[in-house]
Amino acid sequence: MNRVGWRTVCCLSVEFLALGVWVGGLIVLVGAVIPAVFNTFGGQDLGGFFLTRAFEGYNRLVVAALVLLLSAMGYRQWRGECSVGVSRGEWILLSAMGGIAGLIILVLHPQAAALQAEAFGLKDEQAKKAAFEAFFRLHKPIRSFYVVNVLLGIWLLAIKTKRSLHHEGSPA
Secondary structure, eight states: OOOOOHHHHHHHHHHHHHHHHHHHHHHHIIIIIHHHHHHHSSSHHHHHHHHHHHHHHHHHHHHHHHHHHHHHHHHHHHHTOGGGSOOHHHHHHHHHHHHHHHIIIIIIHHHHHHHHHHHHHOOSHHHHHHHHHHHHHHHHHHHHHHHHHHHHHHHHHHHHHHHHHHHHTSOO
16 A cells, blocks of 8 residues: 655645646736737737736746756656656656747747847838738747647646546555
């Protein structure tokens, strides 16, 4: 009979919390913040800059969540408790999520923010239109990567929930 220690329970709780921030944060941004910004602020410039800052804050939370997930999952792997250990699928999903987040945070978002600032700073309408087209061409794959990452996060949540429930059903 295998009992789960408090450290493992704490690790699983931290993992669920980190995934809640990762997945829930993006859902809140897309479902509530973006519509509120564009329905409240007076123009695209101010709303666009606000959202860029909001996503930079979200990205910092994702980095913190990734560190927490890696630490907690690493501890559980090290402990080796068979029924609540970390599966290879969990590591693969987290690696994919971390890779996508790294691509967004380190490469794509800074480029998009620079293109956005350039577009907002231009006075000539033709140049401004071309700059916005370049921004939106880059922004489209960023949005896709965010969606893929949130879906991977939901999948990881489902795996962790299933494994937790499976363990809960075993004799204590």
